[in-house]
Amino acid sequence: MTTQGPMALPEADAVPSGVLPDRRRAPITRLLRAEVRWIFRRPRTLAVLGLLAALPVITGVAVDLTMDGQGASAPAGPGGGGPGGPGGEPPIFVTMATSAFVLPLGSLMTLLMLLLPLTVAMASGDALAGEQSHGAMRGWLLAPVARGRLLVVKAVGVLVVALAASALVVTSGLVTGLVLAGTDGLVSMSGTELSVADVLWRLAIAVAWATVYLMAVGAVALAISASTEHPMVVVVSVLGGLIVSGVLMQISALDWLHPYLLPTSVTSLVDLIRDPVSFDGLGEGAFRALCYLAIGMSLAYARITTRDG
Template identity: 40%
Template sequence: MSDLSVRFLRSELGLIARRRRNQAGLAALAAVPIIVAVAMRLAAPSSSSPSGGPDFFSQITGNGFFVALAGLGVELTLFLPIAIAMLAGDAVAGEAQQGTLRYLLTVPVGRIRLLAVKYAGILFGAFLAPLVVAASGLISGLILFGGGAITTLSGSQIGFGSGLLRLLAICLYLGACLAALGAVGLFVSTLTEQPLGATVALAMLTVASFVLGQIPQLDWLHPYLLTQHWRDFGELLRDPVSLDGLGPGLLTAGAYIVIFLPAAWARFAGRDVTS
């Protein structure tokens, strides 16, 4: 990677980190698991024990570790996709709206390098967002409910340290899923000069994917839906871990990335940039 690319990437990541709306978005993501933990603390006696079922909420009062998992489950269908939609929708369309896109291309940056750096920024957000949710849930859960050995979905128990490694793996899996959403968002961002429009379109696409995945009559379509395998992260909580259960989700994410990143380049490469 050239010095220009490194400086451009560093500048892009710094810009993403300094934007107030991104900071507010991360704060909102972090707040949800805290609200879940406080609500469970107020609603249930401290002596309650986990039910032993696969429902993460039912196990929170027995082990604060599950606040992180419950938080990820709650935010996966709306808040996390919206966060990535905002980041991806702003990638190219935001520069065009502000009138800086044409300037960037005359630095010279080059269109391929510009898209690569923009997608790197989206990847940064895609992997950071689940980590923020998990860290917030874990800290608030341990403070309010304590920790200890973790009961897996298979019924066996693993040590807390092993549970932390699995939580990290879950965040990486969800990061890969959100990275695929970000690739679609980057493509959508090249179609318009209105970042809000790109954000709304991507958010609606995500909601539609979840809705279509709940319709049994469309089972032929389910394997191709972007969000179909997002909830498969629970496979990482089995003993032993079911790697076969993670394969479809990773393959789907990879397929969307392979399709939509070249599509974004094809659209942007032939685009007449006037702003």
């Protein structure tokens, strides 16, 4: 009499030779939740966001104390706020002292020159290069997650950081402006009073525009991040690009090059502080940012799908 061994598999459970067991793909929503949760659990991300929230407060208090110290000795310009700016308007930092609306946009425009792009570059460096250097990328590929889907998840994580950072700066600036100037301080640089609804939709446009701009920087940073295992290389590369672009923008002989430089469009945010609003510069800047976004994501996709390991 023959008996079946205890390790023998039932015939129905036998796996045909040459056929690999089916591995289901991880749901994209679960991957996105895991990525966003991991981003906001990094201490350096929380530290940078805290710094971004504090800078508009420091700027508003400093400008308010400076204007109070000058008092009546300040030279009177249009609107009584200081020397007149282009178009007969007072300079933006002078207007900050009397307008709760100007402070958030002025702070956003200032931080878009350097600190906000570096924040996005840091997130992009951690997204690919950082996980590659720590070996965490192997876990993504074993999930299994296709490399194209992996890039989409990482890009959405960078987008969330860009949106959160921009919204945080604007919210902090608006609250600080309301505390310093009161609810009656909703005044444009043109001297016209604005309603709360008018201010809110202008700020919403500013946050959306800044998010697109930062995502363009993030796309270029992701392309660099996909080509290296060192996150600091990504941050330094973005910093170098911003510095070189700023220098080139100061050279009048290179006026033909300025429309191709991404930071050229940052000053267009000042149009949201004027009344009426002009969207020409903002539209041109958004189109320029979308071009950078498409090029950066294409390079990142080409690199991540052809890279070994």
